[in-house]
Amino acid sequence: MQKITKATYLKWYEDMYFWRKFEDKLAAVYIQQKVRGFLHLYNGQEAILAGALHVMDLTKDKMITAYRNHVQPIGMGVDPKRVMAELYGKATGTSQGLGGSMHIFSKEHGFYGGHGIVGGQIPLGAGMAFGDKYHETGAVTLCCFGDGAARQGSLHETFNLAMLWNLPVVFICENNGYAMGTSVERTASHTEIWKLGLGYEMPSGPVDGMNPVKVAEAVNETIQRARRGDGPSFLEMKTYRYRGHSMSDAQHYRTKDEVAEYKKIDPITQVKDIILKKKYASEDNLAEIDKRVKDQVAECEKFADESPYPEKNVMYDVVYELEDYPFLKHKL
Numbered sequence: 413m414q415k416i417t418k419a420t421y422l423k424w425y426e427d428m429y430f431w432r433k434f435e436d437k438l439a440a441v442y443i444q445q446k447v448r449g450f451l452h453l454y455n456g457q458e459a460i461l462a463g464a465l466h467v468m469d470l471t472k473d474k475m476i477t478a479y480r481n482h483v484q485p486i487g488m489g490v491d492p493k494r495v496m497a498e499l500y501g502k503a504t505g506t507s508q509g510l511g512g513s514m515h516i517f518s519k520e521h522g523f524y525g526g527h528g529i530v531g532g533q534i535p536l537g538a539g540m541a542f543g544d545k546y547h548e549t550g551a552v553t554l555c556c557f558g559d560g561a562a563r564q565g566s567l568h569e570t571f572n573l574a575m576l577w578n579l580p581v582v583f584i585c586e587n588n589g590y591a592m593g594t595s596v597e598r599t600a601s602h603t604e605i606w607k608l609g610l611g612y613e614m615p616s617g618p619v620d621g622m623n624p625v626k627v628a629e630a631v632n633e634t635i636q637r638a639r640r641g642d643g644p645s646f647l648e649m650k651t652y653r654y655r656g657h658s659m660s661d662a663q664h665y666r667t668k669d670e671v672a673e674y675k676k677i678d679p680i681t682q683v684k685d686i687i688l689k690k691k692y693a694s695e696d697n698l699a700e701i702d703k704r705v706k707d708q709v710a711e712c713e714k715f716a717d718e719s720p721y722p723e724k725n726v727m728y729d730v731v732y733e734l735e736d737y738p739f740l741k742h743k744l
Contacts, residue, residue, distance in 0.1 A: 413467055413632040416625060418692040420466065421683055424624050425698070427465075428458040428680045430705045431483035434492060437709050438482065438499060442659050446717070447499045451513050452480040456622075456654040459679035460586055461487050463627025464554060467635055472549060474522040476537045477556040479514035480586075481526040484556075489521040492708070493715040502719035509722045510730060531557060531564030534583070538570045541581035541644075552638045554631070556584045560591025562605050571612045571646070580638035582631065583609070583646045586621065588653040593665040609646035621649030622677050654678075 414420075435453045442451050454461075457480075465487050468475075477484055482499070486492045490506060498505025499513050506516050516526040524540060527533040537555025544551040561567065562585050574581055585605050589596060596603050609616030615637065620626040627649065634645035652674040656663045675681075687693050693701075 413628065416466070416628065418690070421687050421690075421692055422701075424462045424466075425680065425683045425687060426701050426705065427487065428462055428624075428683065429702065430492075430708060431458050431461070431486065432680060433705050433709050434486070434496070434712065435482060437713055438496070439655070439659065441500075441713065447513065448501070449512055449514075450479070451499075451659045452657065453655045453659075454480050454483050454653070456674065456678065457586055457588060457649075457651045458483070459624040459682075460556075460584070460621050460627055460649045460651060462679070463624035463629075464584075464631045466624070466628045467632035468554070469551075470522065472522070472551040473635070474524060474540055474544075474551060474553045475556070476524040476533045476540065476553065477526065478530070478533060478558055478561065479526065479528050480558070481514065481516050485516050485518050485521060485523040485526075488518070488523045490516075490518045490523065493712045496712040496716040497719045500716040500719070501721060502716055503722040503726070504715070504719040508726055508730075510727065531561035531566050533557060534561065534564070534567050535570045537583070538574045538579055538581055538644075541574070541579040541638075542577065545577070545580055550639060551580065552635050553581045554584060554635075555581055556586055558591060559585060559587040559589070559596050559605060560594070560599070561585075562587075562608060563591070563599055567608070571609060571614060571644075574644040575612045575614055578641065578643040580641075581644045582634040582638060583644060584631075585646070585648045586651055587648050588651050590653075590657065590665065592657045593661065593663075595665065604648070606646060606648035614644055614646050616646040616648075618648045618650060621651030622674075622679050623682060624679060 432455055435455060441447050461484055475484060482495055486495055494506050498507055498516055501509040503509050506518055514526055514528040534557055537553050541553040587605055606616045606618050619630040630647055637645055
């Protein structure tokens with residue numbers, strides 16, 4: 413694994429702080445109705461992405477996830493201005509404004525969504541890994557999903573085939589404690605989700621998902637295993653989301669005290685404390701990073717605000733292959 417250095421911690425701090433502020437801005441403009449529909453935010457779970465990116469080979473490795481998917485493509489290299497524009501439904505977005513919050517893609521940067529169907533990405537992630545094995549690319553796919561999706565039957569079918577075919581895939585359950593508003597304790601007779609992999613003799617284990625170092629170590633081990641040809645792994649990242657399941661979530665299922673307790677182990681605060689303790693940077697240095705981040709978020713907002721909406725014919729073009737499609741009654 414690439415060594416975790418002063419530069420690593422400073423990058424982690426700036427990246428995670430940017431992701432947090434980027435989504436805080438999305439929450440603000442959602443209230444202004446600039447972003448419509450559903451909006452699922454990643455606040456609190458940033459250490460999983462930061463740690464995973466540290467050990468991925470972004471020249472070939474891939475990632476696929478659920479609908480809490482705004483900051484992952486940014487981490488993998490997508491221009492954040494285009495991500496925000498996509499949420500605004502603008503033509504300059506990653507999917508020309510036609511995908512929106514839950515369907516962000518970038519084949520160029522190895523990010524394959526963004527899937528609105530709960531657990532729908534699990535078999536797709538295995539399929540991507542199958543393709544890489546078939547074509548001998550040496551790439552590994554990270555397939556992420558939530559604790560709710562872990563109860564889908566497709567997970568078991570996928571785990572079985574992934575092991576049978578020895579696929580280069582790392583399955584990651586981002587267990588934030590609640591599937592929408594249903595706690596893990598209410599969804600099954602067990603709470604250790606990582607043990608689901610053991611029934612298929614898949615190497616599996618729990619990870620502290622609030623600590624990017626622990627995440628990096630665990631993901632590195634599983635990526636290297638997959639790259640050696642030793643097959644898939646399953647990691648349960650134990651994390652927490654500070655906001656509701658989506659912007660429409662009233663959060664009646666948990667207390668403010670519970671959220672406050674988890675904020676004591678905020679991954680951004682943890683990294684900041686280490687930076688200050690080891691004198692990697694001063695408070696003034698971090699304040700400069702904070703300002704740079706806020707300026708960058710403002711640029712993203714400006715870009716999205718000023719970008720045009722897609723032309724109506726674009727919607728036609730991406731649905732119908734034939735220009736003279738004979739069964740279309742009303743031309744756009």
